Each structure stands twice: as structure tokens, then as C-alpha cells.
Amino acid sequence: MKYSYYPGCTLKNKAQDLDIYARRSAEALGFEMEEIPEWQCCGGVYPLGSDEIATKLASVRALNYAKEQGQDLITLCSACHHVLKRVNDDMKNVQDISDRANNYMALEEPYRGETKVLHFLEVIRDVIGFDELAKKVVNPLTDKKIGAYYGCLTLRPGRILEFDDPENPKIMEDFIRALGATPVIYSMRNECCGGYASLKDPEFTKSRTSQIFEDSTGFGAECLITACPLCMYNLNKSDADTKVPVYYFTELLAEALGVKEEA
Amino acid sequence: MQKIGVFVCHCGTNIAATVDVKKVVELVRYEPGVVFADDYMYMCSEAGQEKIIEAIKEYGLTGLVICSCSPRMHEKTFRACAEKAGLNPYMVEVANIREQCSWIHKDREEATKKAVILARAAIAKVNLNTPLKEGESPVTKRALVIGGGIAGIQTALDIADAGYQVDIVEKEPSIGGRMSQFDKTFPTLDCASCILTPKMVEVNQHPNITLYTYSEVEKVSGYVGNFDVDIRKKARSVDFDKCTGCGECSTKCPLGKIGKIPSEFDRGLKNRPAIYMPFAQAVPAVPVIDRENCTYFKTGKCGVCAKICPSKAVDYEQKDEIVTVKYGAIVVATGFDIINLDKFGEYAYNESPDVITSIELERLMNAAGPTGGHLERMSDHKQPKDIVFIQCVGSRCDSEEKGKPYCSKVCCMYTAKHAMLIKDHWPDTNITVFYIDVRTPGKNFDEFYRRAVEQYHVNYIKGQVGKVKPQPDGSLMVQAADLLDGKQINMKADMVVLAAAVEPNPGVRKIATMLTASIDNNNFLTEAHAKLRPVESPTAGIFLSGMAQGPKDIPETVSQAGAAAVKVIGLLAKDKLKTNPCTAQCDTLLCNGCSTCANVCPYGAITYDDVQVMDHGLRETRRVAQVNLALCQGCGACTSACPSGAMDLQGFSNRQITTEVDAICR
Amino acid sequence: MSMNEEKKEYRPLIVAFCCNWCSYAGADLAGSSRLSYPADVKIIRVPCSGRVNPMFILRAFERGADGVIICGCHPGDCHYSTGNYYARRRMALLFSMLEYIGVENGRTRVEWCSAAEGAKFSKTMNEFCEKIQSLGENVRLGDLRCKN
């Protein structure tokens, strides 16, 4: 199985771990991620304005490239996942945006949202299956109590992203279980970490992340996993008493699959 | 050639404000066949009708066109009026220039033009009308009530008291419905079972009422006055005649002790055995075996209940039985349930046992409930100190996939009731109600709510809750905003009670389809007229009672049940009903005998006979279609299926419709 | 003056066949709720969408209608149980045939509309009028066989 792969800006430097472990794991799991040549940054946040076109074109280019390859498009970063899926939905279902974007792009064949966008975790859940994943685990993370930190962008809006139940997700918990560890469910797992506010108001972000650590460790989490470089940054910046280590989910995946140290 | 009179109604200003009525009269006067045209303020009034009658007599009118409101409104009135003047009632056509013209158009010229065109179409049609004669059909003097909750019970009792036979079909093992699950009722705090149980017993003992519990309506055919209904009596596995209702079987059922089957009646807060009565006061007091869970039915082993039953009533061999009964009228009283809360993950209903629905709270407070009436948290069985009520969970919701657009109507009142009852029993409980609006129209209703605030000091906060967060210490954190104070609130609670939206019983769609009764977007049954015929379905012979028609509380339900009963009694009191004369008719000279029409007839009204015909002087025996006029309901499916045009529909003939098309497209 | 000019602009002629039980009642509800739609729509009441013979539709087109819409009860809700199911097949085939002979798509439409859906009725009619307005006058069906 071959996918077009959209890494996004941060995975190319500050979040290389997220990327590298994903690639190794994918190989171990038997699928291929083919990086889109000349991808452009998605912009990090989805332009909400229904008249915003130019800011969506980078995503459309990536989506159209995948369409031309006849491949599904895979992403890892929560933000890219969010933006790509929403732009794709616009292209498919919002006539006006779709028409205007296509006018700009002047493609041979207009792009109408044909590409399927998948988060890496969705590939594991829907294509490989958590049972299959569990079978491939060589270093089960037994006895580890892990809190999944979803943040906001992976889940919402649920109707468009269709990633998981936006209020009671379980995909990361199932993932943790498949790695042999014990998932810790806590209320703040789908609450925002403060996001880009950390640039101008780091104190605010710290108050958010403190709550996240307090809640997750209160339920017994020994570490957190995330799919978002910005969440990772904000959580790491926390000075909470209850702070625990935070990992990219792909790092634990690579570890469980026994491919972490390779290369 | 017909002599047609055209009567244009002003409907006060309803029509006249937008349609130039005088101009319509002027313009239709010269249409073919028209010998008289006039307008009047209210055509449907007595004076208006008098005018019509006079014109019929004076001009020898043979056909009438009334330009007025929808024919669904007053066609009957004008037909009766024509009949009074000795004209066949089916020589009347109504041009709808109100609902389909004046009310939706603003431009006077445009609306007038359209009114003229609609009148022309009606005139063209009347030119081809022929006098039709209504047939008669007998009335089966027996009513069916679907649903045995308070709505069904009250309807059945009222009909039965008037001397007619009534059958109740209830899918659960006992009648009683939702009301039997309640603890107290607002606004008087009567004990629900104290007022319901006597009615249930009365139903059981009434000589005119037959109960089909644990039964479902399987098939409905026929029409008003003459319905044929198949009722599936699901195998109870207990012999009705032998069982004494001692309950020994339920106590001894080994599954009762293991406790794996959640009790439907107790909303899953308690378990029940495989052989069970839903609740102690069940009517009939005969248990059923839940075959899906019973060990005997699953493995062939066990059989304890049969062994210990003192009257040998347990019968594992019983089979579902289908009975077919004839009815003259059918009442739908299928009631409601609350919506599924899976889409409201933010309230942690599925995550925390201490987040419950109001109906679960009813069970928890009921002396016969799972905790014997002691209010406790399901997680640790401790008495909750801080209780938060969240209103409008899924009500007034714009998103179809999540909730319902309507107000559920009962939640504000029952929440005030719950708060007061809890405070009555456990005065030091802190109760907070998060509301969007408090809606209490009804006699003594607002007083009731105020009492909760003023006398019981229930804390009402305006602001919908955003999230309920289960905490590591087992409590619940309720995150909300007090909109009036402008503060975000994080409130600790031991228990959260959700006022989930009501919705019609999910089974109602299937039943409505069987009955061809119309249903709205929310699966509530549609009434024939929102104001004037609120307890009748547009389908003749089908009546509505209770929540199946729309959200309502118990007093309203009981009043509507009575109203539905009166309508049923009015129908059953007749010996014969007039039948629709707009039936299909076969031209035997044209009929090929190909059977196409019979294939599409939903009523089996078409049969084939060999008949002698004379065609161009040749006598021949031909196989031709015959329409049974008592069965034909006039849908016209046969007419458009017929390849040769032999089948036609009286009142809506091919010629009549094409002539309307021509008139409109002229 | 400008008023007069506006009046002269092309207005389509639209025939709507509405079943008595659902759609005609839905149209009435649109009326009593004052949910407007263009006066171009003229409704013909039929007992059931299953009563609508394809010939009525062709007849309307031939006589100058620019659009024909058939409204019936939602599938499953037909007052006569099954009439709309037959109508659905009949119209699917007829519409496909009209497309085949080169008549513009969109001149014909089937919409299921219940007695409770006044808003939907009005919305549908507005949409349909707009569509027909954009398609302009119907010449093709009147012109299919032009030999004199």
C-alpha cells in the first residue's frame, strides 16, 4: 500500500521525531509514505472565512497531487490534518470555494475533493487494524500508563474531520492498548493547550497546560502522547508540578515495533 | 355544455388585499361555459353560501367554481352547499387562490394574473366534470388503540365507557408506559402510580376492552370503518389462563441472581431475571420469558421456572400467534422515549455512572425503584450532596444529527419537581439548575417553578453547560458560564442530571407507514389540521393521542386522549360511511386485459372477468379489468400504468387533468 | 417605466403536480406560513404522484410549460402506500429519456415533500424557478419535430 505523504513545515525540523519514527513504523507495518514533492505549508490554521481562497491553495495543490497519483493522502501533524481535511471538504461540498479555487489553479481537470485525507492513526485503525498492530508489537509497553492528549485540531469539527467522536474519542486509547500499555482517560484530553497564544501570552498557555497535566496525572498518567508539534511545544514549556514526559505517538509506536533505534 | 357559476371569495382581506377580486370576476366571465361570475366577502359564510344557492337556482348552474382558500379547507362546505341547491356535489371545483396565491405573492398584478389562471384551470375542469355518487360502506364497531401508556389507556377507557369494543396493543409485557416509571407528577406532586394503577386495573377489568400486551401490529389494510389488522402476539412462554401471577418463577430464576440482564423498566439501573414482570403492579400480572437471554432457550438446560411454577403455567413451546381483527377506527398512542445521548459526549453520560437522565432519576427516587427510593450515586452508592441539572440536552438544537429542533416542553417542569422532591427528602442537598430559558406556561406551572426557587432555594443559573468533566477524585466538574453574571463557572458536583430531549417512540415510523398516516420531520404524527383537527390524522379513521403527536405533559395527554376518544365514538356511532366516489373506472372496450393495472393496485381492487362486449358490431368475450368500488380508494396508480388508457379516475380523469394543463399553459 | 420593463422580462411557466395528501398540503402550509415563491408556479392537484401519467408532463411541455415538477409524499409515506414508488421509477425513466433526446436537464424535477414541509415546498419552488429562469424558454420539446 502506497500513500502520498504531506509532512508539513514543523516535521521537517523541530518535529523531526514525529516524522522519522512514523516513516520507520510505516515500513514495519508494511505501507509506504511517498513524500509529495514541492509541498507548501498548509498555514497551520484553517482560514475560517468563507471567502478565503488564496490561503487554501497550498492545501489544494497537495490534495490534487495525491489525486493525480491515485493515492490517499496521509498526514501526521494535527494541524496539517485539520487544514487538509477541511480544505478538502470545501473543495468537495462548498461550491463557491471549490469553483473559485479551481479558477485560480487552472488545472486540466478541476479538483473536487476526490482525494481521501487520512491521519496516520486512521491508517492504522482503518487499514491495518489495531489487532494487526498488536500482533506486530515486539516490545510491548507493558505497565506504562499513558494519557492520550488529542488537543483540539485532531478532532474538531467532528462532522468534517470524521476522525473520531469529538467529545469521547478512543482512537489513541485503542492505539495505546495495541502497544501493550494502559490508556488513561481524562477530561482535558480534548481541550485546547493554548495553541498559538503561546507566542504572545506564554503565561496563559502555561495555565492551560498545567490543567492538562493536573487532570491527566490525577488519573494516573505517567506520560502523554500527542500528534501535534505545537501541543508538544506548549506542554514541554509547562512548569507544572505535575508535569510528565510528552512523546510523539510515533516515537512510542516505533519503540513498540522495535524500529526506534534503527538507522 | 355546462352552465358554470364562478364565485370569487375575498376572504376578508386575506385574498382581496393581494388579488384584485373584481378583475378576476371580469376576466373569467367570458370563459367557455361560464354563465355567471360574482365575488363576495366570505364565500364560506352562510350569506355567501346563500348567494351560491340563489345563483344555482336562478341561472340553472350545472357546475361551480369557487375561487377561495384551499380545497382541503372548504371543498366539503361548498359541496354541501351545492347539494342543498340540488346540484351534484362533485360538480364543484375549488381554485386555491389563497394558500397558493394571495398568501405567497406580494405583487398585486402578478397575483391577480395567477388567480385568473387558476380559476381558468378549474373552469376547464368543471366543464368535464360528471355527477358522481358516493357509495356506502359499513362501519366495524370496534376500535384499536396502539400503545398502552396513559394516552392509550385513557382513550380506550373513554371509548369503552361509551359502549364500544376497544382493543389495546402494547409491545411491552405490561401496559402503563412511561408514566408508570415516574415517581411523582407535576404540578401537584401526586404519586404517579397512585393515579395510574387504578386506571390500569380498570382497563384490565373493563368488559369492552381486550388487551394485547407483548404484542405488535404487524399489518394494516382496509380503510376508514373497515380496517383489517394483523396483531402479532409474541410468545409469552407463560400460559395466560393458568398463571396466577404469584411471581415465584421470577424469584427463582437463576439469572436474576447473576444479574446480567438490565431491566428496561428501571432504565438499566437494576437487573432482572429472564422470566419477569416489568414491575410489581404490571397489568396483566403475568410474566414473560425473555427468550434471548433465557438459559433454557439458549442451551436447552435449566427449566427451573417450569419446575417450580405451582400452576404449571410455564410453556416453553408457545409460539407467536397472529390474530386478524377488524376495526372501524385506529388510535395511535405510541408515546415517546428520550433521545440517545451518544452525540453529547461533552456531558460524559456514557463515561460516568453519576451522570444520569431525568427518567433514570425518576427510578432512583421511586420507592419501588432500584434503590428503594433512596437517592444515591450509581458509582459508590453514596448520597449526592451537590446535584447539577442540565436543561435542554438535545432540545432546541439546530443540528439534526445531534438533537431535535423543538422544545421538549416537559423538562422545565419536571426538573423543578425533581429539585423540590430532593430538597424535601434531603434538605441539605445543593441543587443547581443550568437553563437556557425556563418555560412554564400552564395552570399553576410558573407558581410551581417559583416555589422551587423561593421556597426550596434551588439555584437557577442561565447558561448551558459546556462540559462535564469526571475528576480523579470521583466527583464531576461542571464547566459553564453564568451569562447573567458574566462569569465562567467550574462547579463540583456529585451527580449530574440531564434533561434529555423527548422524541416519538422509534417504532412509530413503521406504524405510521402501515397506517399511511403522515409524519413530520421529527417523526411526530401530523394532525389533519394544526388548529381545528388536532387529534385526527389526515388519513381518515386514524386518530392521534399523546406524545406521538407532539411533546405534551400528562394533563394535556389525558385531555387529548379524551378528544381522540370522542372522535372515535363519533365515527363508530355511524352505521354507514359515505365512500369516496372518485374511483377508478375501466372502459371495457379499450381494456386489453393485460393485468398491468392489477399489479400496481395497492388495494387488490382490480380483478379480471370474461365479459361479453360489442365492439364495432362484433360480439366478443374478452378478459377485462373490473374495479371493486368498495376497495378502490382512488389513488389512480392503475390509470398511469394502463398502456391503453382504458383505466381512468373519476374526478381526476385524464381529460380533466390534461385540460387543466392546457388551461394553465394557454 | 423601469417597473414596466421589469414586468416584461422573461418569466417561466411552471406546472407543478402535487399529490393531495402530502405535497398539496405542504403547499398549503407554505401558504399559511406566508413562505413565498414565484407566481410562475401553478399547481395541479392530483390524488397521488402515482396518478401522474408521463403524458401529462409531455403535454405541459408541448403546450409551452418551461418546467414541470412532480411532488409527492416521501418514499414510505405514500397515502396509498406505494404510488410514489411507481412514480419514482416512471419519472426516472422519463427524465433520462428527455435528457437523451437533448432536452436540458433541470426542466423536470421530482421532489418529495410532506404535509409538514411548507418550508421545503417553498424552498424547492424557489430553487426550481431559479433553475428554469436560468435555462430560459423551453423550445426543444415544442420543437422536436419541426417539419411543416
Next chain:
Amino acid sequence: MANVEKQVQLIKDISGSDPYKCMRCGKCSASCPSYNEMDIKPHQFASYIIRGDIDELVESKAAWKCLSCFACIERCPRDVQPGKLVDAARQIVERQREGDYLQPDEIPALLDPETPQQLLVSAFRRYRR
């Protein structure tokens, strides 16, 4: 007056949501992580727009404090999507005035070695044209 209507229409057009649908239930304010940072609260956005107090909304801190976490959008029972409304206000600022919340020259001081690109691009897109 006409100008206000135009602005309201502009917000409706940009946001694609209808402020008249709001029933003031406050679920947005209840869910908002930035509630305390905001001077105009999420449940008030619709009223400000309907009243025509667009300037006030546009000049408020609320426009910059929204985290685009979509909690209000996800939970809004009326599909009003307060997050989109305030974002439209923010865009009006960015498109028409010189009121960007983030100036390029202040950036270096805000950075630290770990700052991910994602933070910069997100903030850039949200805080300025």
C-alpha cells in the same frame, strides 16, 4: 444605518454563519478556554453583530484571544459557530485597517530555540494579514 447593515452582511458573508440563529444559550462561553481573557464573551458575539456594534467587536480583545480550538463550533446547538463570527471580525481588522495584532519587529523577542514553525505560521495567519 445602511453602513451597519453592510457590515453585518459582511460578517455574515465572511463567516458563513447566521447570527440570528443564536438563542443565547451560552454553551460557547461555557466551553471557551479563553473566556477569562475576553472582554466580549463568545455568547455575546451574535448580539453585537445583530445590534450593529461591529466596531466594538472588531476592536475588542476577543478577536485576538480566540484560539480557534473549535470547541464552541463543535458544541453550538444552533450552528451559529461563534468562533467563525469572531474570526470574521478579526479579518475585517486585518483587511481594512492597520491593526494587526502581531508586528514583524516584535517577533525576535518572542522566540526561543524550540519554537516550532507551526507556532509561527499559525500566529502569523491568525494575527495579521
Next chain:
Amino acid sequence: MQELIDRLKELIADGTIVRAIGWKKGDMPYNPEPAYFTEAEDFDDFVYDGFCGANLSKMMIEAGKLEGKTAVCLKPCDTYSFNQLIREHRVNRENTYIIGVGCRGKLDIEKARKAGIKGIKSISGVEIEGDGDVVFDTIYGEKKMAYKDLMLDRCHVCKGKEHVIYDELIGQSQDTDDADRFEEVRKIEAMTPDERFAYFKTELSKCIRCNACRNVCPACSCRKCVFDNTKFDSQQKANVDSFEEKMFHIIRAFHVAGRCTDCGECSRVCPEGIPLHLFNRKFIKDIDDFYGEFQAGKDPEAQSPLTDFTFEDLEPKDAVGRGDK
């Protein structure tokens, strides 16, 4: 052919049948015509060769009413029509003796004309049993054409050479199916709406309303056609409006939709050469696409697609614009 004649004579002689319906020689070697055969000498003119394309099944509507049994010669495709007539109770099976005759495709004289063959005096090689070329003896000398090249278009998309109903079979058949039945329809579907309209306008403008298509069509079996029926003032022939003139073929195709077996007689008999079967075949293709494959006349018990439905049927809006995506 002789075997067929002998057998028919024998059946008459032993009283099994009273008469037979077959083809008799026409005034030209390529236009045999349907006929009744009762006496032994009638059979002198009996012919069954490549030019006997006429579908005789419809004649049984009237013949079935006559005293005694009638034998009818039906080619494989004709038996579908007969089955459909049984389904519609239009023929009397009891009174019918079906001889299923072999077929190796029927011939279209227009194809010879198009190939420049004129002045035909006689034709050989059109016998049912043969497999050689067709040889024309013309006033300009001898001309040859491959049998296949002379075949009616419809035979290239033959439903198969199996008789779906018969009492006995005489003669061998050869498969002729070598083209895609819906190819022509697809070609039209692929055109732009303007092209389609222009195409049909041109074709239909040729119509002279001779009614040959209607008269030959086994599905057009109504006692009285709606187009001749004065009860429908809207469809009267003498009416001032031109409604039926414009819509005749569309309505006729709709009337036979789900009942038409695609026998192709309409196009064969059209004096103006209008490809009328393209209407019927479009309906057949749509029915297949929308509701699953259906062959009218294959099974006399099967419900016609237009008097049947499923709850999940395609919505009319999805029936159009399928080529646009």
C-alpha cells in the same frame, strides 16, 4: 425449409393444427410477407430464408381467436415477444402451436443497395442452412456479398439463438451476436445535449406517421391505440394541435418500456429509416442500469420493472446528468 413445410403439412393432415402462420414469397426475392397457410397448395408459396425477418408473434392475437389450433413459426427472438404477449394475456397459448425455427441472422436489403447492388433478378445463398456468400443475379451481372455484411444491425446484437418458448424446433441456428447492444445508445449519450437534440430532431423530422412501427410492434398490441382514441381529446389525431406529432415516438417508447423485447421490428419496417429502436433500447439500458438487468419476454412470470419497485430505488434526479461527472 422443406422440412418445415413438410412438418406443417403433416400437422394439418393429422389435425393437430388447422392453419399455419409463416412467410410467403413476395413480389421480389427479398420481400417475403407474413401469411396464413391452410391448404396443401398454399405451401407452394411458403418461404423461409434470410429475408424472413418479420416477427409473426403478434399475428397470434387474432389467430388465437379462430377455431382450432394455429401453428406459428417463430425465430428465437420472436419467442420473447410471444412470451411477453402471454404475460399480458394477449394471446391464447392453448390455441397456439409454436414451431421454433432456426436462424442465422436476417438480412437487410438496404445494405445491398448501399453496396451498390441494383436491378436484382434473383438471390441465392440466403437459405437458412447455408453458410456461403449471398449471390445476387442482377441485370448488371452477378454480385456477391458476405452473409454477415448483409445482416440487419439488430442481428449483430442478437439476444441469443435459444427459443424461450416452443412446441417443437426445426432447423439449426448460428450465433450472430458480435457487437455491443448498447453501443449506439452510448454513442448518443456521449454527445452534447445540442448534438443529441439535433440528431433526434433530424431523425424524427423524417417521420410521416405511417404507423408502420406501431402496427408491426408486438408490444403495441392495444385493441385501440391511445393515439386513435377519441376519449382522450388531447390525443386525437384530428385535433388541431400537433401534440401527438411531436411526442408520438417518445410516448410510444414509454408505453412499451419494460415490455419491449428489443425485437427491432420498428426500425426494420420504418420506410424513412428512422432508428426507432434507439428509443426503446435507451429505456432497456436505463432499466438495466437502474433496476438490474431485465429482458422482457424471457420469463412470462417476471414482474415488469415499471410495475415493480424497491424501497431504495434511484431518485429521478440521479437518473439524469450521469454522463456529466
